[in-house]
Amino acid sequence: MYRDTIVIYMSDHGEMLGAHGGMFQKWHNAYDETVRVPMIFHNPELFRGHKQTDILTSHADLLPTMLGLAGLDEAKLGRELAKTHTQVRRLVGRDLSGFLLGEVPEARYAADAIYFMTDDNIFKGLNAVSFLGTTYTPVDQPNSVETVIAHLPTGADGAIERWKYSRYWDNPQYWTSPGVQDIQTYVPGLVNQPGERVAVTTVKALNPTSGQVGPAPDEFEMYNVTADPAELTNLADNPTYSTQQTTLANLLNAQRTAKRLVPVNQPWANGSAQQLPFQPAAS
Template sequence: MAANNGRWNFLIITTDEERYPPAYEDESVRQFRQDYLHGVAALRENSLEMHRHYTASTACSPSRTSIYTGQYPSLHGVTQTSGMAKQWYDPNMFYLDPNSVPTMGDYFRAGGYRTFYRGKWHLSHPDIILPGSVNVMLSTNNDGTSIPRAEQLYESANKLNEYGFDGWIGPDPHGSDLANAGVNRDPGFANQVIRLLDTLEQDDSDQPWLTVASFTNPHDIVFFGTPWLSFGYKYDFPDFIKNLNLLLPPTRCEDLSTKPRAQKDYVEKYGEMFFRNPTIPQYFQMYYYLQYVVDQEILKVYQRLRNSRFFDNTIIVYTSDHGDMLGAHGGMHQKWYNAYEESLHIPFIISNPTLFSGQQHSHALSSHVDIVPTLMGLAGISQQEAAAALTPSHSEVHPLVGADLSELVRSGGTSGSSDEALYFMTDDEVSEGLTDVNPRGNPYSPIAEPSHVETVITRLADEHGEKQLWKYSRYYSNPKFWGGTSSPDQSLILQPEGGPAEFELYNLSNDPFETTNLAAGVCSPQAAPDAVLKALQAVMMEQRAKKRLRPTGQPGN
């Protein structure tokens, strides 16, 4: 670590909608990752892989804002994802204000870093808007070629500067435009990061840097079917994709009768809200093909870094915002209205040839809200000093609720685990908004309440003293998020007015497919031991009080 005065650089690489390999995945798919995903394989060569990493929220916008603020949607306010019933200009879309909750970029700037962002953002709507419309200025054509003048405008506008990052080139790759599909935008994002590394290498400054390389795929799986074919694409995947033994999810035909009612309602209405995704071989093949496609861009960025003077003292972080159900649990798709492993459990790799010799592994629990405090710990940035520096310009500077796992990272996973329970929450009501009409012009009704979810994941000792992994979820209704409101109220989490809550409880150690709901109740004939249920209820109350912060409304409070 001779460069940068002995301080680490950071390169954060993210994908979109990539889940951790589910327990039912076939060996051929594991071999495919090893043989064909060369970018991620290169990251693994000298790395610590966290095998129990979970998102803090869903869907895209709530999750990403939680990654880059280290806080939950209850505080940062980004509870909704545009799409389906809400477009970006819907009055019930809430974005991160640059002077409210600080971002990772703000914290690292306060710690003396140069900070850069390339790729998908989705914490706010910083696109350049065409006058007199809600249309955005595109910077790529439908074939993925760049529009140089538009790129220059975005780079000069520096739209993310007020969020603590420089150099972002929009627009956000979101929506139904072919030009914004991941297959068209991700190559440009890789080139933008490579150009940035070229510039940094030509600069003789010893000031450390943090760069985000945020890719879009495998999110294009949402286009499977009519949208993908309308783009002019086909399902002519390479043979190494077609030859994969892609097992159908074992819960694909689950009737969901023992699960919270919102799940079945979502399964039944998804095809009304968007397009039905038949669970045919091409559907699963496309998901893994998109991982292969984005991995090629990751490899380009990795190779450029490896050939630079920064390689030895740059820590690479690799993760995704959330997963995808891909037809599991009764035919569920995407990531809304559930807390299953397919949606929440995601990859997380920390890579550096100096920190790690070979591949290290950890099964400690970790969350997206741990990323900011952990990287600050590795960078030697004091949370208290950074918070003090940001308080004059930000109204909601609160202690970071995640764990600082920097000791765990430095030890290669052998020490420093906090053994902290994980908390997850989502208030994303994608079925409610001004445009609750599907692409065929047919209206649909919102998903049945209760549909808001909070979850805890923790390890509890059994009667033999062996730790087992448990997941406990509460589905509740919050009328302040129902259609027609513009003032959602997080205070109703404790005393919801929309009817009784519903629950899920799984022993993930014994039931990794989450088929047997052990929460006591009418829908659940099997129940967990009373002591386990009480322990998990206590964990949920403790985690909620500790991590589900709310805005104070007053600077400095």
Template sequence: MRWLRPGEVPTLGNWFRAAGYDTHYDGKWHISHADLTDPKTGKPLATNDAKGVVDPAAVQKYLDADPLAPYGFSGWVGPEPHGALMGNSGFRRDPLFADRIVAWLKDRYNRRRAGDADALKPFLLVASFVNPHDIVLFPAWARRSPLAPSPLDPPPVPPAPTAEEDLRSKPAAQAAFREAYYSGYGPAGAIERTYRRKAQEYRDLYYRLHAEVDGPLERVRRAVTEGSTDAVLVRTSDHGDLLGAHGGLHQKWFNLYDEATRVPFVIARIGAGATSARTVDAPTSHVDLVPTLLGAAGVDVAGTAAVLAETFSEVHPLPGQNLMPVVDGAPADADRPVYLMTRDNVLEGDTGASGVARMFGVASNPPAPLRIRVPADVAGNFEGLVQRYDGRLWKLVRCFDDPGVWTEPGVRQLAFSGRGGDRYRNDVLDDQWELYDLTGDPIEAVNRWADPTLDDVRQFLRTQLKQVRAASVPERHRPWPYVGRHTPAKRGWLRF
């Protein structure tokens, strides 16, 4: 993984600042490495403890440093809410994000009412909550959960209808990832048993985490609707979670299934031109967010792009669509092709150290039981297309190898990291495909790629995939090749 560098791709904040808006961000970021360092520990500077007690001095250090300024935002308070520490969980951090955001909104609206010229400027506010991301902590929380029984607890959540798939008709990467996933935490056998034996608790926790974040979300919504007479509110998410669907897959990697890729996209306007409730089922994409919000603000996209191009190297025509006409009642383009892509080989990393290995301080030389096993002998890149053909909605998915993102780009890829040591390959693997009739099979249980009656569908969708890919993923103005993975230090031994 590599962070976005300043001066490359302008963010939503850069676009709005260039258009004259104030821009404020609080919550999960994950776009650049913005954490400050605690000089006493050498670790990210914490702003609250495990119980959620805030350190005001540390908060002020983040506000003074303004680490997101190159990315078009102010107001961010770190550190990033990731890792196993309770103080960084969404359960602890989301209410704190809401506290700061609501306070910022109330101050802004009070100053507006007092006639403060700066406060009267339009603003873009991003409230980025963590949950339900805390589901990643399930192996630890299954032993000692911070959540007490509550009316927020859901009724028992049933397993997905595809939970017992054998995946033999799907790309090999999916079964390989399923087998390797547990090693990312620590001793794979013990972790897998936890997931299997406590599957009901696992599913229930995911839905409880949604309920937990509803409170912070509602507090921010009410602060806007009660304090402003004219605003556009947008609610969405970065990804979903498989939660054991499709043969026992977890999280969102190595696939483009509906559970991982379809998320809420809710837009409401208050004040002039207030919206009324309406549901649109046409496919959309995350790339629609920027043009839609710019459209809602009435921003001159071409003029603003010209301004941004003076200081950013990667200003390209926006690939998404402005959906505000649809929000205002126009019919959606139901035949529009939507492109999807993921290239995150999350288990490879630099050192092969599992979460338990890092906890014990052996990140550079993990012993075999604590070493991550990469998905063996498979490609890790997925791209797809959702589009209608002959009155039915289809999803085409291509699993492909790319030497440009190998462990040593263009040279070799780590293909195995289990007992017996690492093994590499330098051959490019063949593509593997999925084809789903989403109209007749919305749970994506039956891969129709090999169906001999669907030649016309395959040909049409493959042609569309090439065209939409070219439009969605432009060539960089300034190439930035991937670099090789760091070589782990010599392995040692850990007694425990």
């Protein structure tokens, strides 16, 4: 059984451990401490010796690579699934099995960009009441993140350097009324304690009217990771690097379009149209 088993060791996220000014856990960022995780493959028959690489990889590459190592054809599997499912898409990740088996050179993947996104917000749910019985406010917006990591010829004599570009945005899909408005109420003191208190309610809308607020504006980070591996100097909106920012912003839009996929509208049995989840606009 051991020789017929491919062991894959990965992690879902890293840990900040106080980096970047005292941050902990892994939420609301795309720093190296959070997104750099192990991806280790082992099988005594397929892999001889030990090899490592610095190519960019993604969790989205895992399933295509597993299929490739198992000798399964994604297109054939897709045709089978299409017999019983209304929509079947090609997997957005890459099949790295050829590289792992020594059949494809590392250079094949050198130019590939990686797209990362997270809308993970554990501080927002059906209610915002702690186990102590007090209300709390969610993490300040914008707190959804999408990032592109890519290589650009920006070094001396056109040398290739690694860049990271992150967009922080207020995603209306996760508002209390998705895509319409977000209502947050804060009550000082213990919620279940008798007595009067003044509650503060904030209403956010895509098209705010009197007494409402609009979405938080986008914020950006951009790092030359080759020159600044600790990601300490944010180059976003620095005129000296406007060309790089334009290139990376366009690449982020292209990566989102290719990889952040949602179901295609199809009619229900009664003829009404299904609604797509909110899709982030180009930045």
